[in-house]
Amino acid sequence: MSTIQDSPTAADSGASASKSFKASLAERGAAAISAERVAAVVTAVLRGIHEAVSEYQVTYPEYQAAKAWMIEVGETGEWPLFLDVFVEHVVEEVASRTQHGTKGTIEGPYYLPAQARLGARASLPRRPSEKGTPLIFTGQVRDIDGTPLAGAEVDTWQADADGYYSGFAPHVPEGNLRGVVVTGQDGRFEIDTIQPAPYQIPHDGPTGKLIEAAGWHPWRPAHLHLMIRAKRHRTITTQLYFTDGEWLDSDIAQATKPELILNPKTDSDSVARAEYDFQLEPA
Ligand code: DHB
Ligand code: FE
Numbered sequence: 001m002s003t004i005q006d007s008p009t010a011a012d013s014g015a016s017a018s019k020s021f022k023a024s025l026a027e028r029g030a031a032a033i034s035a036e037r038v039a040a041v042v043t044a045v046l047r048g049i050h051e052a053v054s055e056y057q058v059t060y061p062e063y064q065a066a067k068a069w070m071i072e073v074g075e076t077g078e079w080p081l082f083l084d085v086f087v088e089h090v091v092e093e094v095a096s097r098t099q100h101g102t103k104g105t106i107e108g109p110y111y112l113p114a115q116a117r118l119g120a121r122a123s124l125p126r127r128p129s130e131k132g133t134p135l136i137f138t139g140q141v142r143d144i145d146g147t148p149l150a151g152a153e154v155d156t157w158q159a160d161a162d163g164y165y166s167g168f169a170p171h172v173p174e175g176n177l178r179g180v181v182v183t184g185q186d187g188r189f190e191i192d193t194i195q196p197a198p199y200q201i202p203h204d205g206p207t208g209k210l211i212e213a214a215g216w217h218p219w220r221p222a223h224l225h226l227m228i229r230a231k232r233h234r235t236i237t238t239q240l241y242f243t244d245g246e247w248l249d250s251d252i253a254q255a256t257k258p259e260l261i262l263n264p265k266t267d268s269d270s271v272a273r274a275e276y277d278f279q280l281e282p283a
Helices: 010-028 035-055 060-075 079-086 088-096 206-213
Strands: 121-123 134-143 153-158 178-182 188-194 223-229 236-242 272-275 278-280
Touching: 010 079, 010 206, 060 079, 060 206, 079 088, 079 206, 153 188, 178 188, 223 278
Parallel strands: 121 188, 134 272, 134 278
Antiparallel strands: 134 188, 153 178, 153 223, 223 236
């Protein structure tokens, strides 16, 4: 029996993240990887583990604790959370070596495809009671040669003012604070939303327990997620952070970059306004 919960748990986000990842694999296309490459990479990963065991003289009780923890990560569906926090930033760094234009960063576990398609001046779907400082985020999508890209998709998703993502926390309505904003003839967009809150890795699951056991903190700085798509251009997956935001210098997911920081200005109407332009390279 399932009950409606007020307070989302790690199991909610883990299970939903695993489910949506598996559903997305069909579209992303699983790569065919050669035996040589599997052997080379897995040998290197295992070498790292063997060296740590040897260097720290890992004991049987510690080995059993690690095994129990990994079983729990699988059972709770938390592998997407764990991997996107601790590993994805390096995969992104490798990919970014051949990418020009706007910097990318990690996608994280909470992207959902096929959200509401909105015009160039858009208001992200939200609850009538949505908390948070209003934020108006404007900008332009251009080619790297500076040509404005009309009809580009600014696919955005973000946490609410309590740090929860729709689709991954049962109390947040589907599609909340998500949308695909389509740029106008001049490549411009204007998105009316709220300022997201910092995000805390759920602490009641195995990823959170590991973070606590290691004495680390579980926070990511407040961020907007974006996937920018335009015909015949390479898609950019990125995030934008906020200047002076808490945890900017100690993001648990190590996914901040100095080029990805917004500097919102708040007028007397207490609406924060921020601007950012995206540049996409040809595909
Ligand atoms: C995780 C959550 C995020 O919102 C994000 O941007 C990156 C990682 C996570 O819980 O793994
Ligand atoms: Fe996020």
